């Protein structure tokens with residue numbers, strides 16, 4: 212949901228192109244803040260989806276920046292992934 216709002220949708224269905232404009236930073240329609248996207252997502256989940264789902268502005272920020280870092284990258288960090296490794 213948040214990805215659809217941030218990045219839009221562009222795909223081909225039965226040979227026809229469908230497009231939903233993005234509301235992220237390079238939006239052609241209207242850029243929305245993380246707070247606005249979180250509020251909107253929560254409203255939609257409340258009304259039409261699963262009311263137990265909650266989206267925070269911080270989660271939108273993380274997704275905007277490419278999503279949460281994979282566990283291995285977080286645990287290992289740049290010091291172990293590049294240059295000298297802890298085992299050498």
Ligand code: HEM
Pocket residue numbers: 212215216220224229230231232251255
């Ligand atoms: C803030 C308002 C909007 C929300 C929250 C929203 C949300 C979504 C979501 C969750 C999807 C499904 C994404 C997926 O299946 O991967 C979607 C698909 C789509 N949206 Fe939106 N949307 C919004 C505004 C718009 C607007 C303004 C347009 C067109 C001008 C639009 C056009 C479309 C199209 C064409 C699709 C694809 C439908 C398909 O695959 O058949 N949406 N939207």
